[in-house]
Amino acid sequence: MQDWLEIVIRTLTAVIILFTMTKVLGKRQISQLSLFEYITGITMGNIAAYVSLDLDNEWYLGLLALSVWVAVSVGFEFATLKSKKLRDFIDGRATVLIERGILLRENLFKERLTIDELLEQLRKKDVFRVADVEFAIMEQSGEINVMLKQEQQPLTPNMLGLKINEESEPKTVVMDGNILEYSLRSSGRDSNWLKKQLRDQKMKVEDVFLGQIDGKGELSVQTGEKTIEPAKPKDPKTQMISLMKQFETELKLQESLSLNELDKSEYQKAIHKLQALLDRK
Template sequence: MPQWIEIVIRTLAAMAVLFILTKVLGKRQISELSLFEYITGISIGNIAAYVSLDLDNLWYLGIVSLLVWVSVSVGIEYWTVKNRKVRDLVDGKGRVLIKDGKLLKEQLKKERLTLDELLEQLRSKDAYRVADVEFAVMESSGELNVLMKKQYQPITPDMLGWKMAEEKPPHTLVMDGIVLEKELELSGVTRDWLRHKMSQQKLKLEDVLLAQLDSDGITLHIQTADGRSFPQKKADKPADRIRQMTAQLEDELKRLEQAARNEADRQAYRSALDRLQTGMKGK
């Protein structure tokens, strides 16, 4: 057999074996790696290259070596799941770098992290002042996780006491002009309904690049292959925006009135709410 054909066959075989063994190792091999997994990844790559290109008659020993490496790696991963001490040794532990807005210099030294590197990672988390950070920890994966102080955290509906409707993921009904039958069944709509919605926009199935049904089960968002979108978004009228903002303000005043700790504060919120409602009726 010519050598180039042998190399092609052995390369394809090495790729197949490497793919199977990587599946066995799991998704962490392509995401966040521990130190041991990093070493394993490099080693099996080198061994696979040896199997692919080395022309001696003992190339099959490379496959044996791959199996040994993967077996040991899987065994250690199983051991780390069962034993915390082994997990701390193999995967490492997170280290607190900032606490209550103060840098922990000794911890930075242990991580061998410069202030420039720390500030760069903080900026990637939208934290530009160390004093604004409540807590920052360097995870064993090397990622920096940051908790901002309360006053610097984004306002959420829960902080305002608003009750939000449950949000459900949209259903992708059409992709590249093909109806996804499983998603169509899960969404609770029929092909006839989908066909009717597209006919309203004078569209054919083959024109649709992507069609997603909102969680309300009514609104169908369509994007065509030529860049058009349906339904076309309409700009809110000023009156509609004013009504929406006023309704939110009324809800907030009612919440503050109920949460007031004394009668004077409760009356102040009630008076503000009455003036707001009277002013809106006057318009």
């Protein structure tokens, strides 16, 4: 067999086997690598190159080496699932870098992390002042996660005591001009409803690049040139209710920010009156 042909066959074989073994090792090999997984990935790549190009040795020896590495790696993964001590030894532990706004110099030195590098990672998390950080932790993967102090965290509906309706995942019902029947049925709609919605917009299914139905059952359409959103309600009653709900939310926000009980009481009275009006609508 000619050398070039043998290299082609070896390379294709190595690619197939390497792909199969990577699937066996699981998704962590291509996402968050531990130190051992990092070494395994580099070594397997080198062995695959050896299988492809080293014509002076038997190719099956390279495959044997790959199999041993995969077996050892899979064995370590199962072992670390069962043993916390082994997991800490193989994968390492998370390290606290900032605690209650204070830099932990010893832990920075332990992770060989300069202040410049830490500040860069904080800026990637939209944090520009160390004093605003409650905790910053370096995970085993090397990623730094940050928790801001409570007074620096953005307001959430839960903090304001607001109840928010649950959101459901938007369903993609049209893609590249084709109706996705399964997604359409799971959204509670059918093709007749879909075609009627498109006719109202003077469109055909073939014109739709992407169509999605949101949690409210409304259809939004992408044509590749523009986005067509669901029509907003135009009747005055619906608009008034919507505005009153927005005003209620603003009143609850002001109540939560009140500095004394008298102001809070006034906001509560206004909220109760507004809620009574909404109940009558």
